[in-house]
Amino acid sequence: MMMKKKYRDLIIVSGIAVMIILAAVYGKRRDAETQKELIEAFFPSSQYHIERVNGNKWKLSSSNLLYSGNIYIGEGKGYNGAVSIMVQTDHQGRISQLNIIANHETPSYFQKLKINNFLKTASQVKIGDYVSGEPIDAVSGATITSRAIMQGIRNGNTKGENIAVSNSFHPSFGILEFIIVALLIAGLILQVIKNRKIRRTIRWTSLIVSFAMLGFVYNQPITLSRIVAILNGHFPDIRYEFYFYLLLGGSIMAIIFTKKNIYCRSICPFSAAQEILAKTGRAKTFHTKYYRRLKYLQWGFTLGAILLALVLNNPGAAQYEVFGAFFQLTGTVILFVVLFIVVILSLFIYRPWCNFMCPMDGVFAYVRMIRNMISK
């Protein structure tokens, strides 16, 4: 019996891994094919002549002096992975066109960013100014994406022209990182302390800190799209998002060494929200004979979303959490309806989102499965 379970686990773990790898490979291939089509979409061959110089630089000629020069294609690290930028400059290095040709940012967020205004401002600077840094201010509320755009311009230009740049590593340790470390430590302490009163104090303190700071102030939970971005090979820029590595690494390490999912228990801001709602409505744990089936549905859903996003090569496609809707009031109408249902449910049953819908539950369950297999 025990042997049988072990084999079953092995099949599940490796099966999922194979599916993810296949989906990622397929998605990558599709992306490469579309590159040339993308340029031609902006510069149709009837009016323009394009000639490939290298992977990042194309020569452009046409009757219009403004639209002849170079095209650079570069990538910047956005919130959910790469943002591909196409810059067209005239012979003086002035930017005449600046386009985002592909991005993996979640559409509902992306549209909020007034990106068109930003692009206009960004194209008023010479392309050379991007080599040394960020010549214009990032759009507040879209810092990562605006930085990604500037990074994409720099990346295309420097790679296309073989300009050497130093990309030094300076992980910044700010308030956010401090809070995350504190929450991780509190989560670990909870595993060892037996005194109920102290446990309760620590748990509620960290829940409220997470609710307020990770939720409302920074709005930085772990989201599925970021996991997919990593699976897709796009690691967030450690210079700006050191916190993310701390959060994800800490949570996974905690599972490996203590078997406990401290992220969901006491760090996730939306779990904190549900705890508060549960306290308000005196919610009870929901027991149903279909519990297992609902759980498989939840995990299958997560896997499906991951595979979908990998095949589309677009991590944003895996986004279905309601964090944004709850903490920042961003998201589609459907997500708001879901959020409404979840909030009402949370008043009566304990943590409905975590138990029946949250994708991170599946991700951490998978990590724990691997851990259990190896430790045996």
Added chain:
Amino acid sequence: MFPNSTILGPLFWIVMGGLYTISFTGFYYWITDSIIKMNWWKWLLSILWFLGLNITIAGGFTLFGEKEIRAGFWFLSVFGGVFIVLGVGLWRLLTSR
């Protein structure tokens, strides 16, 4: 409120006053007929909740009246949601013990 009449406005508010009185009396009877034990702060919270709900609805509809439809819906759903949650919490508080 009633642009072509000077009397309908005051009448409206008289009727509204009546409605609030009746609903308060009705609530009082519900409470006294049930096992719920009320005290001053429970009364205060209940009244504040109902007042807040009124203001939320009036606020949302004021925005509708200003042709700010989107803002009105946002206002109603965000604060309405908050008031539903508070309402459940308040109910649990009233019925506790």
Added chain:
Amino acid sequence: MDEDNNKFNRRNFIKTAGLASGVIALAGAAGAGLAAGSNKDSYTGWGRTAYGEDQFFNRKPFLVDTPTYDKVGETRRIAFIEDLFKRNGELSRLLFPRGDETPLWSFDEGVEKLPEPLKTYYLEHPDALGEFRKAIEKSQEQAGTWDKYKHKYLLADAWSTAHASPIGGQGAFPPQPHGNPEESDFRGVNEETLPLKSPAHGSSLIKQIAYSFGASLVGIAKVKEDWVYQGYMRGVGKIDFEVPEHWKYAVVIAVPHEWDSMYANPTYGTSYDAYSKLRFIAGKLEVFLKEIGYAARSHVPPTSYEIAMPPLAIDAGLGEQGRHGVLVTPELGANTRLAAVTTNMLLEPDKPIDIGIKEFCSKCKICAEECPSGAISFTDKPENVIRGYQRWNINQDKCFTIWNSVATSHARGCRVCLAVCPYSRKNNWIHKIVREVDPRDPTGLFSSAMLAMQKKFFTYPGGQEYLPAPDGNNKTFGEAPDWLMTEEWFNI
């Protein structure tokens, strides 16, 4: 037994009725809200009476001794050439001389060939000349595409033209002054002047009169030299002049634009509705002052003035200056248009107020984000020093290029910054609560929360969208009133 039963039934009835009336009361609240929102009395300054006492914001708690603009170092008066319209007018006369065939100057000749003071100005502001050239190009471009839009905006254009009709040309009111101010401001002054009981009486009287002429807000300030233009005087011409002795006090008058059209800028709104009202109010006040024996000169928009209005209005306690350079008043927000009458009547000046506009503007930035021209600064703190005063400064030239780009029959302005300003709100209970609470909250948390709601709940099309194709889609911030939508009344 029977009585018990009766009592029980009555009790049950009231219980049910209570529940029902609770729900009906909620519906009533909804109805009252709807009515409050759509109530025409909420169009501040257009209330049932011209005196509209209830619309005013109680300024007493926010009176301060020094106005909220920041003086840093040496200050100086404003050269008339620094005024966009005066400058563009001078340049246009060279480029497109009336009757004369050949232009006196063309862009290709370069800055050096320009006459003074244009030459010095454009040498100091090299971008401004290029921006004006772009504005002219945009204007021609828009004239070419106007055919596409002229039916859609027929009513808006006609409405704007109607308001503009008493403003320009020979028959304009108030008539342009001619001759020295020492002469023209005293022309027709009643020789008999009755002794005034006190300056306070004077102020009170003038305000009542101005309200009765249709002013929404009236404030009184001492004329400060820094706010008086230099280099040009109406009725005299291009001269440098000392501020005339008899410009002792300025009565500053404010009116809002018609609200619905203002929200539907840039294509449906106009500046002329407020301008023509202001001209009538200020012109009549000038006549009134002369009739009771005092020298008076009205300073009215669009260009007939010797005094810069916003700082004067700050002195008069009407409001404070915002990021977009426009005066923000507690009652009307940025939907405030100004005129003034200078007089030698002894008046009691009002005190300036501080309701925290600067703090709010430093965190809001909606106008900067929405400005189609990018003329409004994004800096957190006001960084420009303009003639010795530290403040946010808009790029006039870029702003004017957009005037020429929007889908109107000719350069009729934009005013998007007035429409999107969170302070530009009509006078109903929900905005009144915000208006009263916000300046009383020293922590700024309330305004931050309101700002978050403002940004979240309301739709902002975003800068470029206000322009015609291909740059944008002729979007407006608010929906146009049906009486300005041609398609509601005509087949187009």
Added chain:
Amino acid sequence: MIETANSSKKGNKLFALLILIAAALLILHLCMQTAELNPTCSKSNKN
């Protein structure tokens, strides 16, 4: 100590139903999001 809501009770069927509705809505959300994310020229990509 742990209070539980049992699915055999009538009211709790509603909870299960609501969970399923939410799940269905999430599927709908993913579908619509995917449709919007056509990688070559989605609306937001065009300047």
